[in-house]
Amino acid sequence: MKGSQVGLVGRRVCSGLWARHWTHVLTAGTMAIALFVFGALMLAQENLQSLLTGWGDQIQINTYLDKGLGAGEVSLLRDKIQSFPEVERVRHISREQAWKDFRVALGAHSNVLEGLPEDVLPASFEIFVKPAYRDGPIVEALANRLRKEKGLATVEYPQEWVDRLSLLVLALQWAKWVLGGILFIAVFFIVRSTVGLAILAQKDEIEVMQLVGATEELIQAPFVVEGLIQGFIGAGLSVLGLWFLVLFLRDQTLTSIGLFGSLGQLQFIDWRSIALILALGSLLGASGSVFSLRRFMKRWKG
Amino acid sequence: MIQFLHVSKIYAPNTVALKDINLQIAEGELVFLAGPSGAGKTTLLKLLFREEEPSNGQIIIHGKDVTKLNSRGVARLRQKMGLVFQEFKFLPHMTALDNVALAALVTGVPRQESYTKAYQLLRDLGLREKYDAKPPALSGGEQQRVAIARALMNDPMVVLADEPTGNLDANLADETMLLFGKIRERGTTIIIASHNLDLSQRYGTRVISLQEGCLVDDLSPLKEGGSR
Numbered sequence: 396m397k398g399s400q401v402g403l404v405g406r407r408v409c410s411g412l413w414a415r416h417w418t419h420v421l422t423a424g425t426m427a428i429a430l431f432v433f434g435a436l437m438l439a440q441e442n443l444q445s446l447l448t449g450w451g452d453q454i455q456i457n458t459y460l461d462k463g464l465g466a467g468e469v470s471l472l473r474d475k476i477q478s479f480p481e482v483e484r485v486r487h488i489s490r491e492q493a494w495k496d497f498r499v500a501l502g503a504h505s506n507v508l509e510g511l512p513e514d515v516l517p518a519s520f521e522i523f524v525k526p527a528y529r530d531g532p533i534v535e536a537l538a539n540r541l542r543k544e545k546g547l548a549t550v551e552y553p554q555e556w557v558d559r560l561s562l563l564v565l566a567l568q569w570a571k572w573v574l575g576g577i578l579f580i581a582v583f584f585i586v587r588s589t590v591g592l593a594i595l596a597q598k599d600e601i602e603v604m605q606l607v608g609a610t611e612e613l614i615q616a617p618f619v620v621e622g623l624i625q626g627f628i629g630a631g632l633s634v635l636g637l638w639f640l641v642l643f644l645r646d647q648t649l650t651s652i653g654l655f656g657s658l659g660q661l662q663f664i665d666w667r668s669i670a671l672i673l674a675l676g677s678l679l680g681a682s683g684s685v686f687s688l689r690r691f692m693k694r695w696k697g
Numbered sequence: 698m699i700q701f702l703h704v705s706k707i708y709a710p711n712t713v714a715l716k717d718i719n720l721q722i723a724e725g726e727l728v729f730l731a732g733p734s735g736a737g738k739t740t741l742l743k744l745l746f747r748e749e750e751p752s753n754g755q756i757i758i759h760g761k762d763v764t765k766l767n768s769r770g771v772a773r774l775r776q777k778m779g780l781v782f783q784e785f786k787f788l789p790h791m792t793a794l795d796n797v798a799l800a801a802l803v804t805g806v807p808r809q810e811s812y813t814k815a816y817q818l819l820r821d822l823g824l825r826e827k828y829d830a831k832p833p834a835l836s837g838g839e840q841q842r843v844a845i846a847r848a849l850m851n852d853p854m855v856v857l858a859d860e861p862t863g864n865l866d867a868n869l870a871d872e873t874m875l876l877f878g879k880i881r882e883r884g885t886t887i888i889i890a891s892h893n894l895d896l897s898q899r900y901g902t903r904v905i906s907l908q909e910g911c912l913v914d915d916l917s918p919l920k921e922g923g924s925r
Contacts, residue, residue, distance in 0.1 A: 397805030603786050606746070607847070608776030609803040611768050 400613055407617035412624065415593055419625050422589045426629025426676055427636065429582045433575035434637045434672050438664050440567040445662060447560055456522040456538055456552040464518075464546050472546050473520065481528040481537050486521040490514045517548065579679060586625070586683025587690075590618055594691045611692060618684045626680020630673045638663060698724055699745070699855070699886065704754030706740050706910075714740040716910045718754070722888065724854075727881045729897035730890040732907035738890035741907070742857050745888070746778055747771045759854065776804045779848025779885075783860035785840050787832040793819060793843045794828040800850035811850075818846040822876070838869035845876055855886045862893060874900055 396404070412419060458476075460469065469487065477485050488496070493516040498505045522541075524534055534552055541550045594601070604614050641663045664672075699722040706715040715737045722728055730738040743749040744756055747763055756763050763774055787796045794815050801811035819828045822842040832840055841861060848856050858877070862870035874896055877887050891897070897904045906914035 399802050399808045399811065400805050402808055403799075403802050599786075600788055603788055604799070604803060605772075606748075606775065606780055606786060607800040607803055608772050608774075608778075608851070610772040613803060 404616045408620045411617055411621050418589050422586055423625050423629040425585050426582050426626055426679060427632035429578035430630050430633035430672050430676055431636045432578055433571060434633050436567055436571035437668050438637055440564055440571060441664055442662055443564050458520045458541055458547045459517040459549040460519060461546050461548050468546060476522060481524055481533060483523040483525040488519045490516055490518050582679055583683050586622060586680055587687040590622060590684045590687040615688045618688055619681050622680035622684030623677050626676040627673060630676025634669055634672055700757040702755040704751045704756060706749060707752045713910045718912050720905060720912060722886060724886055725884045727887045727902045729902055729904045731894055731904050736907040737910040738907055739859055742859050742890050745857055746775055746780060776851055777854050779853035779856040781844045781848050781858035781861045783863045785844045789831060789833055792829050792831055796843060797847045797850055800847050804851060818849055822846050837864045841865060841873055853885060856880060858889045860891055861889060
């Protein structure tokens with residue numbers, strides 16, 4: 396395409412965007428909603444994934460102690476566990492300490508604990524596994540060995556949760572593409588219809604351009620560029636919406652009860668995901684235009 | 698040279714618009730296509746600029762069979778043609794100058810060059826004061842001249858005009874015909890579809906008569922045995 400033709404396309408794009416700005420706003424808004432849903436699922440998936448990675452990296456086993464254990468027994472048990480080759484260190488958390496930690500984790504909401512006895516939480520050991528042994532089956536074997544120890548009421552390790560929550564991540568990943576796919580198909584048809592209306596509105600202009608010798612590419616390019624811009628703006632709006640969602644959620648209870656607080660803040664989607672949303676939006680807009688054009692141009696072929 | 702070789706056009710289901718047309722038009726000729734409404738004049742023009750495809754036969758323009766062109770080829774063919782329609786076919790929101798320049802812009806001629814030439818053509822056609830007006834604000838004769846200016850933008854080898862004087866009074870029709878005469882002097886082939894035989898007789902041009910899709914007469918002032 397030559398310079399003057401590019402200029403012609405540019406001018407037609409600007410006049411098209413201006414002439415049908417409400418149609419473009421509505422279509423971009425629809426795309427933004429669809430991409431927002433897709434992005435929100437992506438956001439949930441990424442955060443859950445990083446949460447699991449954080450837990451998995453720590454590979455820490457929690458053991459809750461029997462209530463009747465004396466200080467000497469606790470010390471002996473601690474030394475025994477410390478002697479296991481897989482164990483890096485053992486941290487004893489007394490009932491008082493557990494209560495304090497829980498109050499701190501609840502932050503502004505700690506008043507919900509008013510009236511509860513301070514020894515309601517059990518004492519526990521936090522067992523840190525040496526990096527060389529941070530592997531699912533090894534940790535599981537260690538946990539099973541610990542379960543046989545007298546004085547330990549419960550043994551929990553995050554890998555169990557990691558495994559269970561991994562399924563949730565997988566479900567989110569599928570939901571993202573299935574739900575996203577359905578929404579994208581709906582948006583595709585909406586874009587196709589709006590571009591179809593725009594083409595019909597410009598039928599005379601297209602006819603004149605055909606008659607003076609404009610190539611199909613030159614006639615179609617402005618519609619494709621308009622669709623692309625529309626999709627990009629819709630995607631940009633959805634990213635902006637996600638950003639506000641993250642800001643909103645960071646202020647909410649999830650953070651205050653420490654679910655994410657202990658493992659870092661709720662994270663915004665990374666630049667690759669942003670690029671994916673922007674690319675998907677642009678592609679949706681452009682492809683909707685292309686398919687609509689193909690349908691109409693075939694009908695009007697000179 | 699334009700050649701029609703056994704060209705027929707049948708619209709579905711059985712409407713015959715043109716039937717086995719054979720004719721030749723030399724370079725630089727001014728030809729009238731005559732005949733009543735529905736005779737096939739417009740269809741013949743549409744076949745020439747490939748708005749329609751023939752059902753049978755070949756149409757050769759300057760050695761190229763236009764029936765075999767792809768969409769890009771059709772665009773290139775139209776870039777070498779000037780088209781003038783009875784209903785003008787302008788973009789009403791654009792000025793006369795924009796409408797004329799558009800014909801060159803779509804071919805990739807730089808903007809400055811396109812607009813300079815468009816202005817010159819409008820000036821030559823007596824529209825120096827009206828170049829900035831939008832088509833609906835122009836009179837029928839002025840619009841006709843804008844259409845002719847647009848048709849001449851790309852120095853066409855052929856100008857096709859469908860009832861170019863249909864909306865004009867006698868004086869403006871004469872003026873338009875004089876313009877076509879001037880364009881012909883440049884060596885451009887001009888084919889005019891018109892039911893106004895009076896004009897063709899007055900300007901002594903070749904007249905190809907069509908009736909119900911058939912070529913019934915081909916009268917040339919130069920042709921031996923012609924009735925003129």
